[in-house]
Amino acid sequence: MKLEGQVRIPSGCAISAVISKEGNRMSGEMITNSMKPMHDRSNGLGGGFAGYGIYPEYKDYYALHMFFDSRATRKDCEAFLKERFEIIQSEIIPTRKIPSITNEPIIWRYFVAPLKSVLTSMQLDEKEFVARTVMKINTELSGAYVFSSGKNMGTFKAVGFPEDVGVFYKLEEYEGYSWTAHGRYPTNTPGWWGGAHPFTLLDYSVVHNGEISSYDANRRFIEMFGYKCTLQTDTEVITYIMDYLLRVQGLTLQEAASVIAAPFWSTIETKNDIEDQKKHIYLRTMFSNLLITGPFSIILGFEGGLMALNDRLKLRSMVVGEKDDKIYIASEEAAIRTMEPNARNIRFPAGGEPVIIKVKEGTYI
Amino acid sequence: MNVIDATNLDYKTLNETLRQEEINYTINGCCGQRFIATGMSNKNLSINGIPGNALGAYLNDASITVNGNAQDAVGDTMNAGKILIHGSIGDAAGYAMRGGKIYVRDNAGYRAGIHMKAYNDKIPVMIIGGCAGSFLGEYQAGGIIIVLGINSGNKPIVGNFPCTGMHGGKMYLRNDCKNITFPPQVTTSPATNDDLKELCGYLSEYCSDFSYDIEDILSASFTVITPDSKNPYKQMYVTN
Numbered sequence: 324m325k326l327e328g329q330v331r332i333p334s335g336c337a338i339s340a341v342i343s344k345e346g347n348r349m350s351g352e353m354i355t356n357s358m359k360p361m362h363d364r365s366n367g368l369g370g371g372f373a374g375y376g377i378y379p380e381y382k383d384y385y386a387l388h389m390f391f392d393s394r395a396t397r398k399d400c401e402a403f404l405k406e407r408f409e410i411i412q413s414e415i416i417p418t419r420k421i422p423s424i425t426n427e428p429i430i431w432r433y434f435v436a437p438l439k440s441v442l443t444s445m446q447l448d449e450k451e452f453v454a455r456t457v458m459k460i461n462t463e464l465s466g467a468y469v470f471s472s473g474k475n476m477g478t479f480k481a482v483g484f485p486e487d488v489g490v491f492y493k494l495e496e497y498e499g500y501s502w503t504a505h506g507r508y509p510t511n512t513p514g515w516w517g518g519a520h521p522f523t524l525l526d527y528s529v530v531h532n533g534e535i536s537s538y539d540a541n542r543r544f545i546e547m548f549g550y551k552c553t554l555q556t557d558t559e560v561i562t563y564i565m566d567y568l569l570r571v572q573g574l575t576l577q578e579a580a581s582v583i584a585a586p587f588w589s590t591i592e593t594k595n596d597i598e599d600q601k602k603h604i605y606l607r608t609m610f611s612n613l614l615i616t617g618p619f620s621i622i623l624g625f626e627g628g629l630m631a632l633n634d635r636l637k638l639r640s641m642v643v644g645e646k647d648d649k650i651y652i653a654s655e656e657a658a659i660r661t662m663e664p665n666a667r668n669i670r671f672p673a674g675g676e677p678v679i680i681k682v683k684e685g686t687y688i
Numbered sequence: 689m690n691v692i693d694a695t696n697l698d699y700k701t702l703n704e705t706l707r708q709e710e711i712n713y714t715i716n717g718c719c720g721q722r723f724i725a726t727g728m729s730n731k732n733l734s735i736n737g738i739p740g741n742a743l744g745a746y747l748n749d750a751s752i753t754v755n756g757n758a759q760d761a762v763g764d765t766m767n768a769g770k771i772l773i774h775g776s777i778g779d780a781a782g783y784a785m786r787g788g789k790i791y792v793r794d795n796a797g798y799r800a801g802i803h804m805k806a807y808n809d810k811i812p813v814m815i816i817g818g819c820a821g822s823f824l825g826e827y828q829a830g831g832i833i834i835v836l837g838i839n840s841g842n843k844p845i846v847g848n849f850p851c852t853g854m855h856g857g858k859m860y861l862r863n864d865c866k867n868i869t870f871p872p873q874v875t876t877s878p879a880t881n882d883d884l885k886e887l888c889g890y891l892s893e894y895c896s897d898f899s900y901d902i903e904d905i906l907s908a909s910f911t912v913i914t915p916d917s918k919n920p921y922k923q924m925y926v927t928n
Contacts, residue, residue, distance in 0.1 A: 360720030360740070363699075590848060593869070637798045637822065640760050640779055655759055656778075657720025657738045669757060671778065671797045673821065673847060 335508045336520075336532035337364035337485070339658045340622045342501035342629050345648040346686030348376055351494025353662050354502040358485040360657040361506060364532075368514025369507025370488035371480025373521040373528035373624045374499035376687050378475050384411050384434040385453050388471035388478055390516055391429040396466040403464065407456060408435035416479075416492065423487040428516055432477070450525055450570065454549075457524060461553045468517045468554075473526030476626070480505075480519035488519075500687045503624045505530035512555045522554065522562040526626040529565065531558040532654055533619030533639050544612035558621075564613050565623055576623075576630050578602075580677035582610045584635045622652055628681040637674030644669045650680045694718045699740065706731065715739075720759070725750055729769075741778075744771050747788060760797070763790045766812070772897055776818070785812045785831070793898050794818045796835075798847070799826050804857060806830025815894045822847030825913075829856040834890060836862045836905060844868070851913055855920055859913040860887060862905070870913065873920035879910035 339357045343349065351374055358370070378386055387404075391397040404410060412434040418427065437452050445452060457469045471478035476499075479492040485506040489495075505520035511534065512518060521528040535541070538557040541564060546552065548571070550563040561583070568579040585607045594600040607614070618638030623630040631652045633641050644651045644659045644666035651659040651666055659666050672678050689712045692705055699721040706713055706725060711732055715724070718737030723745060725733055731750040735743075738759065744752050745764040757775035766785040773790070779797035782790050787810040795818035802823070804812050812831035817838050824846045825833050837845035845863045851874045860883070861868075865876055879887065887910065888902070895902040 363722060637779070640797075642778075655720055655738075655740070656757055657740060657759070660719055660738050669776070671776070671795075671821065674798065 335364045337361035337506035337654045337658070338504065338530045338532050338620060338622055339653040339662075340501070340503040340530075340624075340629055340631070340651070341662055342650050342680050342682065343648045344650065344680065344682055346376070346500045346682045347648060348498035348500050349502065351489060351492075351497050351499070351502060354504045355486055355489025355494055357653060357658040357662045358489070358504055358506050360661055361653070361655055362484065362486070364508060364654060365484055365506030366508045366514075367484050368482055368509050369480070369505070369519035370483050370485030371478060371505050371507075371519045371521055371530070372485070372489060372492070372494060373471075373476065373478045373503045373523065373530070374494070374497050375476045375502070375526075375624060375626065376500040377477055377497045378434070381412065381434040382475040384436050385472055385474055386477050387433045387435060387457075387469050388416065389431050389433070390468045390470060391431065392466035394429065396464070397429055397431060400460065400464055400467045403460070404433060404435065407441050407452075408433075408437055410435050417496075418491050419493055421487060421491055424481055424483045424491045427481065432471075454524055454566065458549065458551045462551045470517060471523050471528075473523065473528075473626070476526050476528070476624070478521050478523045478528055480516065480521065482514055482516055482519065500682055501624060501629055503528060503530050503622050503629065505532075509556075510534055511557070515555075517554045518556045520558055521624070522556070522559045524562050524566045525570070526624075527562055527566050527569070528624040529558055529562045529621055530624075531561060531619055531621045533621075533634065534617055535561070535615050535619055536617035537615050540612060541615060561615065561619075561621060564615070568610070568613070569625075576679050577677060578606060580630065580632050580675070581606050582613050583615045584632055584675035584677075585614050586635060586675055620654065627684075627687060628679065630680075631672065631678040633672060633674045633676070635675035641672055642669060643672060643678055652678065689714060691716060694721060694737065697721065699723050706733070725752055744769070747771070749788075757794075763788065766790075768810075774898075777816075779821070782812065782814045785814070786810055787812050790814045791894050791897055792816045792818075796820045796824075799823045801828055801831070801833040801859075802826045804828050804831040804833065806857060813890055815890060817894075817898065817900075819843050820846045820850075822849050823852055824850040825854055825857075825859050826851075827853040827855070828859070831857045832860070832890065833857070834860045834862075834887065838900070838905075853921070854913070855915045857914075861911045861913070862908050863911060864909055865911040865913075873916060874913050875916040876911050876913050879912050883910065883912050 416430045481488045520530045535557045568574045591603045619634045620639035620641045642656045646663045690710045695717040714734045720740040722740035727746040728750045729748040733752045735754045742761045747766040747769045749768040753772045760778035764783045768787045770789045773792045776794040781800045784803045796816045798821040815834045
């Protein structure tokens with residue numbers, strides 16, 4: 324596994340997603356194929372997927388997906404995990420040997436439950452405990468990276484083109500009610516396994532096309548709250564910002580979108596709805612350090628839904644379509660047509676206008 | 689007429705096929721192939737499916753009809769010819785186009801007509817039948833952009849910040865524009881009879897392409913937007 328400084332490739336990206344509002348489960352094959360027409364948006368230095376509802380048999384346990392550089396690191400990490408969790412299941416993540424994906428690290432997954440005694444002594448709720456443990460492993464255990472840590476969801480990523488990464492991880496064998504995908508074309512940071520998207524924490528996952536110019540300002544602010552940016556990619560900070568705004572601060576998705584893609588002051592000034600205007604002034608003032616500037620189109624995955632959002636200037640493309648119970652989102656319409664040739668109501672959301680889709684309550688596990 | 693099945697063809701192979709001697713082509717099963725007909729002259733293409741980004745970039749007097757939507761950067765730096773879209777168009781349509789026509793039946797995304805320019809008899813024309821996104825005509829330096837707002841319902845005819853940095857050319861919006869904020873460096877006025885005469889020339893072709901009645905189109909009021917001097921940004925950063 325090559326790290327920051329060992330590889331440096333100067334270089335867009337592609338994103339894609341599908342969700343069933345009825346909670347119907349789909350195999351990962353469709354989302355993998357959706358990346359094919361967008362092949363040229365990536366350069367083979369990263370591809371990845373997040374699937375929700377894929378582990379119904381382990382739905383009550385946190386699924387930790389991990390990269391290790393060696394067997395010794397894995398053993399050390401397992402010893403560390405056993406001090407904090409009951410490990411329900413521990414297994415290698417099944418992969419296929421294919422010529423287009425090489426130099427893979429050791430890829431493992433654990434289904435775990437936090438030990439009640441540890442939670443009590445640390446006086447933390449479960450999610451906070453898991454989040455802190457992820458940060459601890461990623462910063463302190465050299466050669467070990469947790470790249471997925473939610474319940475009944477999982478991230479699969481690698482260095483390679485996304486359509487190959489889907490084949491590598493045998494995604495056709497998983498079934499989920501929502502999927503997101505990413506093809507990477509790194510511009511400022513290395514193409515390495517940990518740097519591929521999605522970036523996740525708990526059940527939040529982010530795929531991102533763009534380049535955020537506020538990265539360091541955002542990072543400095545968010546690191547005050549215990550988050551540690553370790554993966555050398557701007558997208559990581561977006562994931563932590565979303566976790567902070569949604570889980571810790573309890574904002575709604577709409578409000579969180581108004582923080583990171585806040586309207587211009589001139590646009591806020593002309594709002595006719597005074598309550599709405601006050602709220603936007605409050606959010607921009609309160610969380611000014613979490614405004615994300617520079618081009619981005621992102622898809623946030625979470626338990627039971629997706630949110631797609633563009634930067635307020637809309638410097639990246641985003642298309643949304645639908646058919647029956649499914650909503651499709653992608654950088655290009657061609658990707659949507661690959662998933663559903665007869666998709667209807669094709670639309671282009673405006674900059675800063677979140678598209679929020681939630682699965683009907685009770686229809687997913 | 690040559691028929692090309694574009695299923696699983698990459699853009700390079702597709703363009704190589706189009707460069708053969710034949711003039712008329714129909715492309716079926718198009719799905720995201722970029723750069724279709726880049727720089728081509730003397731061709732007549734009909735596309736079924738979704739052409740990829742930069743369709744007709746540097747187009748040099750070819751005619752392209754898309755029977756559906758098109759993606760981003762259609763007609764980038766196009767020089768001459770005509771692109772007809774029977775659907776909507778993505779962002780940055782007609783980026784820096786310097787000649788030819790782009791006619792769109794439905795809506796346009798952000799930044800349509802960004803940096804369009806003109807030179808002598810080279811006057812590019814873009815007509816959008818529905819609504820346009822924000823930053824319409826950003827940095828427009830020449831040419832003509834027309835937005836009709838047909839079937840727009842409650843949707844505004846343009847998004848925010850139209851004509852930002854506009855310093856040449858002309859824009860026509862089929863709307864009284866009372867609720868639209870323009871930058872201080874442009875002038876808006878109701879279309880005069882002379883303007884309507886000019887419009888008629890462009891719109892009659894558009895109406896026949898998309899089967900609209902020109903009388904209906906001209907029955908609503910138009911607003912004309914032009915930069916308010918030859919050098920509206922003289923003092924913006926430094927004197928220039």
